[in-house]
Amino acid sequence: MGSTSEFGRRDLIKRAAAIGLIAVPSMSVLSACASGGDSGNSNQVDKGEKSATNPLAINEGAPLDVVIFDGGFGQQYAKDAEAEYGKVFPSSKVSHSATQKIQSTLQPRFNGGTPPDLIDNSGAEQMDMGTLVGKKQLTDLNALLDAPSVDDPKKKVRDTLRPGVVEMGQFDGQETWILYYAYTVYGVWYSKTNLRKLDAQYPETWDEMLAVCEKAKKKGIAGWTYAGKHPYYLPFSLYPFIAKIGGREVLDKIDNLEPNAWKDPAVKSAFEAYYELYKKGYILKGTPGLTHIESQTAWNEGKALFLPNGSWVENESKKTTPKDFQMAVGAPSGLDKSDKLPFGTIWASGGEPFIVPKNAKNPRGGMELLRIMLSKKSSQNFIKQVSSLTSLNGGTEGLTLPPGLASSQEALTKAGQNVVNPRIQDWYVALQKEKIGVAAIGELMAGRATPDEAIAKIQRFADDTAKDASVKKYRHK
Amino acid sequence: MQHGKYRFIVGFLALPLAIYGVFVISPFIQAIYYSFTDWTGLSPDFKMVGFQNYQRLWDDEVFWKSVGHNVLLLVLPLVTLGLGLFFAFMLNVGGRRRKNAAIAGVRGSSVYKVVYFFPQVLSIAIVALLFQFAYNPNSGALNSFLKAIGLDSVQPDWLGDPQLALWCVMAVMVWCNVGFYVVLFSAGMSSIPKDFYEAALLDGANRVQTFFRITLPLLWDTVQTGWVYMGIMALDAFAVIQIMTVGPGGPDYSTEVLAYYLYTKAFRDGQAGYATTLGVALLIVTMIFAGIVMKLGRRERLEY
Numbered sequence: 119m120g121s122t123s124e125f126g127r128r129d130l131i132k133r134a135a136a137i138g139l140i141a142v143p144s145m146s147v148l149s150a151c152a153s154g155g156d157s158g159n160s161n162q163v164d165k166g167e168k169s170a171t172n173p174l175a176i177n178e179g180a181p182l183d184v185v186i187f188d189g190g191f192g193q194q195y196a197k198d199a200e201a202e203y204g205k206v207f208p209s210s211k212v213s214h215s216a217t218q219k220i221q222s223t224l225q226p227r228f229n230g231g232t233p234p235d236l237i238d239n240s241g242a243e244q245m246d247m248g249t250l251v252g253k254k255q256l257t258d259l260n261a262l263l264d265a266p267s268v269d270d271p272k273k274k275v276r277d278t279l280r281p282g283v284v285e286m287g288q289f290d291g292q293e294t295w296i297l298y299y300a301y302t303v304y305g306v307w308y309s310k311t312n313l314r315k316l317d318a319q320y321p322e323t324w325d326e327m328l329a330v331c332e333k334a335k336k337k338g339i340a341g342w343t344y345a346g347k348h349p350y351y352l353p354f355s356l357y358p359f360i361a362k363i364g365g366r367e368v369l370d371k372i373d374n375l376e377p378n379a380w381k382d383p384a385v386k387s388a389f390e391a392y393y394e395l396y397k398k399g400y401i402l403k404g405t406p407g408l409t410h411i412e413s414q415t416a417w418n419e420g421k422a423l424f425l426p427n428g429s430w431v432e433n434e435s436k437k438t439t440p441k442d443f444q445m446a447v448g449a450p451s452g453l454d455k456s457d458k459l460p461f462g463t464i465w466a467s468g469g470e471p472f473i474v475p476k477n478a479k480n481p482r483g484g485m486e487l488l489r490i491m492l493s494k495k496s497s498q499n500f501i502k503q504v505s506s507l508t509s510l511n512g513g514t515e516g517l518t519l520p521p522g523l524a525s526s527q528e529a530l531t532k533a534g535q536n537v538v539n540p541r542i543q544d545w546y547v548a549l550q551k552e553k554i555g556v557a558a559i560g561e562l563m564a565g566r567a568t569p570d571e572a573i574a575k576i577q578r579f580a581d582d583t584a585k586d587a588s589v590k591k592y593r594h595k
Numbered sequence: 596m597q598h599g600k601y602r603f604i605v606g607f608l609a610l611p612l613a614i615y616g617v618f619v620i621s622p623f624i625q626a627i628y629y630s631f632t633d634w635t636g637l638s639p640d641f642k643m644v645g646f647q648n649y650q651r652l653w654d655d656e657v658f659w660k661s662v663g664h665n666v667l668l669l670v671l672p673l674v675t676l677g678l679g680l681f682f683a684f685m686l687n688v689g690g691r692r693r694k695n696a697a698i699a700g701v702r703g704s705s706v707y708k709v710v711y712f713f714p715q716v717l718s719i720a721i722v723a724l725l726f727q728f729a730y731n732p733n734s735g736a737l738n739s740f741l742k743a744i745g746l747d748s749v750q751p752d753w754l755g756d757p758q759l760a761l762w763c764v765m766a767v768m769v770w771c772n773v774g775f776y777v778v779l780f781s782a783g784m785s786s787i788p789k790d791f792y793e794a795a796l797l798d799g800a801n802r803v804q805t806f807f808r809i810t811l812p813l814l815w816d817t818v819q820t821g822w823v824y825m826g827i828m829a830l831d832a833f834a835v836i837q838i839m840t841v842g843p844g845g846p847d848y849s850t851e852v853l854a855y856y857l858y859t860k861a862f863r864d865g866q867a868g869y870a871t872t873l874g875v876a877l878l879i880v881t882m883i884f885a886g887i888v889m890k891l892g893r894r895e896r897l898e899y
Contacts, residue, residue: 221862221863222862225636225637225862228637228638229636229637229638229639231639243862243863244863245637245865246635246637246863246864246865248865249635249636249637249638249865250637250638250865252635253635253637253638253640254638255637255638346752346755346841347754347755347840347841347842348841348842349841402733403732403733403750404731404732404733404738404750404752404755405732405755406732406752406755406756406841406846407730407731407732407733407752407753407754407755407756407841408731408732408733408755409727412731412733416733421733547863547864548859548863548864552842552844552845552848552859556841556842556844556845556846556847556848557845557846557847557848560841560845560846560847561757561846561847564752564755564756564846566757566847588633588651588866588869589864
């Protein structure tokens with residue numbers, strides 16, 4: 119053996135170690151991205167026999183692969199629906215998995231061309247819908263919508279859904295890519311008990327709102343709190359407030375990313391009203407540092423009266439809610455008599471977006487499971503389990519609803535046609551959450567930006583997004 | 596037998612190099628390739644777009660902010676290693692002189708050594724969560740403590756305050772890393788021959804002098820490794836940012852770092868192509884850092 123001295127063993131090891139040290143972290147970030155082979159549609163299972171119990175003609179023996187987002191609503195409702203599916207198609211093997219990490223679990227499967235048959239694409243790791251649609255990765259669900267419904271075969275599934283649900287699942291054309299299963303009511307959440315203790319009614323105008331907050335302040339209670347770490351909860355009451363002041367068109371312009379959409383006087387009045395909450399000290403101290411859970415707990419403990427949130431809050435805060443809390447949702451208080459829309463205008467929209475990938479092996483099976491989920495039986499099961507409404511219109515008959523849910527149902531009835539649905543939330547996630555939410559509205563409510571500064575900042579963000587070619591654009595029809 | 600030497604070495608290195616090539620080098624090259632495409636990460640169909648991603652990067656305000664924060668985070672190694680060295684010195688050399696021993700640690704040093712190592716045992720996710728509770732402005736340990744000592748008027752929002760948020764994150768990272776370096780440096784110090792210290796003490800050197808004249812120079816290699824390692828940790832910082840901060844990455848982008856920004860682009864916005872561009876930028880920043888450290892740290896090696 120020759121001598122190796124001239125190689126400088128020690129240097130070699132030292133250098134190798136240094137390179138390794140650099141390589142490890144960089145690699146772990148970079149290698150997360152690697153695309154797989156081509157997608158093919160050839161591995162789809164054959165069509166089955168169409169019948170009364172099988173209107174979508176699914177292959178009765180084909181396995182079904184379902185991935186559920188295991189978040190605020192859990193996964194039991196899906197398991198129950200799968201059991202129903204198993205009763206109708208006993209020879210089909212259903213594999214169920216649930217995760218909070220939708221994107222990291224499923225992205226490789228999409229890239230490899232082997233996605234599951236039905237996905238609840240929800241939560242913080244939601245896959246970007248616009249991209250999925252734009253890249254033609256989804257199955258058109260119109261076949262499902264035109265199939266007869268489980269409860270009344272004379273009625274199409276389409277006609278059993280709540281208004282607006284089908285439209286939310288469409289993008290540019292007539293195809294319906296997404297079916298929102300849950301139905302969420304957004305607004306100002308409060309405890310009837312705590313308001314009664316103050317001898318107060320839910321305020322219908324902003325002056326009344328300020329008066330209630332002042333009353334509470336004298337008793338050492340804050341008027342408002344919110345998820346300070348996720349300030350994009352504030353729009354849940356702020357956006358319908360803007361619509362109430364200036365009409366639906368203001369929100370539509372905002373959704374369409376039109377120039378100067380945010381410079382509308384209605385936006386300014388709404389921002390100024392909310393800023394007043396901060397200036398008068400009606401916001402619970404420390405709110406900008408609270409997570410959604412922490413803010414909900416403080417609200418449950420009666421430290422603050424009002425909380426902008428969605429109807430999932432009842433289920434999410436179940437453990438910390440006192441028995442006599444009497445949770446309720448209020449439509450945003452108006453500004454004054456000149457408001458364009460009446461009191462009761464509220465934000466409601468579909469939640470829990472279900473999708474059937476285009477390259478799924480058994481897409482008909484995925485749609486069939488959705489059809490079963492939209493039956494009255496499964497829908498009531500969902501309502502009972504997680505106290506949230508579903509997209510099935512009605513379906514609450516004969517159920518004793520928990521207080522928050524009952525109040526959501528009431529609010530929807532009261533709102534009638536005045537339900538708004540700002541689409542910026544699902545069309546432009548980055549803009550809505552981190553830019554408008556955290557960097558502008560969050561700063562406004564923490565008192566670090568004035569309404570004018572916040573609006574100018576948001577307008578700049580919106581203009582940037584409008585110019586950004588890498589973001590797919592949508593418009594109201 | 597000189598001629599067989601290379602073949603011999605190659606024979607041994609082939610397999611590890613191949614594995615390294617497949618699992619480390621090729622993802623690098625792939626990532627660089629993807630950074631020139633408009634790949635979404637959600638479908639295998641994409642096209643080349645040239646330098647478009649890099650142009651966008653250059654104009655991206657948030658990117659420059661994240662780079663700034665990453666550079667600021669490089670203060671971390673300085674503090675962490677400084678504290679680590681100080682504690683290790685106190686544990687091994689800093690104690691009062693006792694009988695039969697030229698040098699000793701402070702009283703109870705063996706217990707401290709274990710205590711310092713505790714945070715290292717906890718997963719970073721747990722540490723971040725615990726500190727998130729501590730930073731809670733309403734009921735967190737920090738503000739409760741401030742209240743208890745009568746500072747009712749000083750109740751910062753901690754992570755909710757753009758001025759403080761990044762420093763809060765840094766404090767957590769220092770807290771959970773110091774222990775490791777205390778142990779590492781302790782091990783290094785115990786291998787320094789005792790006679791050096793004895794000789795120095797006979798010459799009348801005090802503790803500060805022994806530290807700078809004996810301990811530090813003989814420990815230099817270890818310190819340098821620690822420096823590189825800690826620096827890379829600072830350039831990452833992903834876990835703490837994602838678990839603890841407002842937004843995450845906020846408030847108002849005040850805690851945005853490259854690794855987290857990359858993650859949101861790849862896994863939330865469906866812009867994997869742009870995300871790999873950020874990855875390449877991160878790689879360059881890391882390389883520059885490593886280069887600087889290697890250059891600055893080069894010293895004559897002392898053999899003993």
